[in-house]
Structures are given as C-alpha cells and as structure tokens.
Amino acid sequence: MSFHTSVHISAHREGQLVRLLQGAMVGILVIGLWQGNAGIAVNASVGLLVTFLPPFFERNYRITLNVGIVLWITVAMFLHAFGTLSLPALGFLSLYKSTWWWDHVTRALSSSIVAGVAYAAIRALEEHTEYIVMPPKFMFVYLLLFVMAFGVIWELIEFYVAAVSNLLGIGKVLTQYGLDDTILDLFYNTIGGLLVAIFGTAHLTDLSDQLRMRMESENR
Template structure:
C-alpha cells in the first residue's frame, strides 16, 4: 500500500509539473501577444483538468498512466507552438503519434465498456483491432480538416495562424503517424486500459439503474 501511495504521489507531482509548464507557456504567449500560443496553451491546460472533472462529476477514472500520457501529449503540442514545429523536423511526428495513442485508448476503452455492459453487443478482438485503427484515423482526418479550416480563417482575417499547417504532404505524413499511434495501442496498449474499461462499465451500470 505504501509503495502504491508513493507511485500515486509521484504521478500527481509529475502531472502538476507538466501543468505548470503549460501555464508558464500561456504566460509567455500573453507576454508576447501570440494568439497561437495563448489559444493552444489555454486549450491544453483545460484538457489537463479533464481527468479530475471526469472523476469528480462522473466517477470515471482514467488512471494515472493515461492521465500523464494525455498531459504529456498536450504539453509537447504546446511547446511545439513556441517554434519547435518549425525548427525541429520530427516534433510534429512525435506529437501526432502521442495524441493518436490517447485517442485510440479512449476509443477502445469506450467501445470495450459498451461491449462488457450490454449482453446484446459482442465485439470480437479482430473487430476491435480494426475499430481502433478506423476510429483514430477518422479523428486524425477531422483534426487535419480543422487545421486547414483554422488556417484558412486566420489567413482570411489576417491574423496569426492558431494551428500549424504546412502542406498536403505534411497532412499525409501526419496521418501516417496517427496510424502508427493507433497500431501501437491496438497491438500493445489494450491490456493496460482494463481499469478504464471497468470504470466506464461501472458508470454505465449506475446510469442504467438510476
């Protein structure tokens, strides 16, 4: 028990540290009047509080590992807005892969929870493998459309681009790394998501019983 508490405390400290870095980047963005940095840092900081809100309001526990992984993904994205997306060629690849693993994890856990909750639904492992890939890629395409739309609007009004979008070739590479992240979760990540699946299933049980 003491060892578990120490690990939990370390997880909380790591999460708080990453939140603090994002907050500092937000202040830097405000100081430099960078719309892109401010918008992305604000959204990233809000996302880091999502696990706590789910736990408090819905009694859904993402788990320390997934929470830290999600926080790391948005942190690296926020850092990238300081110029790393442009100056470091592989930065975009890392952030897309990490983000894709988070999306794939949430998509899998949700589908698996519905499968365990309902006797009328049966999702075989092969189907879930394909589902993880399709779900993640669909989200990736949606994100790329959002990037193009945001870039079009900011260029139209003559303000700083909120999201980084270089070219169609860049979009294809982004989707490739989204696919890599989805495959990693489908092959190796699903056993580690069982606690989240259980939490979501219990939530569905409580909702159905009132």
C-alpha cells in the same frame, strides 16, 4: 499491471510530474499572452484544459483515471504546447518549424489518446450490452479505423481554422504545410493507434470497467 509498475515510477512521482508539466503549460500560456501570440496562447490553454478533464470526470462522474494515464495525457499536451514556442537556441523558431520529427511525435501521442478513449468506450459498451461483440482482431481494426477517421477530421479542422485565421488577420492557431505533410500526419496518427492496439489496451481495462458501471447505474 499499472503504468507506474511497468516503468518503475511511483504513482506519487507521476502525480508530481503531472503538476510540474501543468505549471509549465501555465508558463507557456503566459508567454503567449505576453507576446500577443494567439497560436501559443490557444494551444497552451487548450492543452491545459485537457489535463484538467480527469479530475473533472472524477469529481462529477466518479470515473477515476490511473495516474499513469493522466501523465500520458499531460505529456502529450505539454509537448504540443512547448512545440509552439519560439526558442532562442533555435534561432527563435519553434520546434514544430525547426525539428522535422517533433510534429510526428506529438501526432502519435495525441492519436494514442484518441485510440485509448475509443477503446475504453467500445469495451464498456461491449460489456454493457449483448448487441455489441468485438473480437480481438476486429477491435484491432476498429481502433486503427477510428484513429484514421479522427485524423482526417482533424486535418479538415486545421485547414478551416488556418483559412479563418488568414481572413481575420490573426496569428495562426493551427497550421497546415501541404498535402505531403497531411499524409505524414495521417501516417503517424495511425502509428499512435497501432501502439495502443498492441500495447495499451491492458492499461485501459479499469477505465472501461468504470464506464460500464456508470452505464449500468444510469439504467437502473
């Protein structure tokens, strides 16, 4: 069952939403450049770049993502980029600074994408070789551990990027708010991985099969 069937949204409508959100991220990027705000510009440009990875893989590697998965990725990237904007309605604060749960939502969404990639890759390897066997319970644990490990690496990246930004005297591209915030970030990263482990694997089977066929074609 595809994503658009389960939530009653047509694939065409999902494609329109993807393009709309990409256009919005272009607008956010322009705002960041106009304001000279490195944080807004970099986050918007990176998010926009990620949304163009699915057509890149389809064009160069013949790996096609379900449009629902593309929408899932695009929504996560848009919410992150939008959260960096300073909004007049919020006293010119960003959603990240003014809304306590915004960071948690974007963390969970982003980590769910990481978990999805991890699942698709290991499932393809499992079907490609007899040396890897991943029973359902072990797959569940693997996804959670992978997301937690990635979360720790990301927190370290945030710390060093913030430190370099301070040394260079440029706007903050990534921000850390202390140890308590880091613990919460890791918790919501785990929530994202948990959601994929419970509900998302059925929607990633087709991607796994394409990765497996790609591996087999390269080994011939």
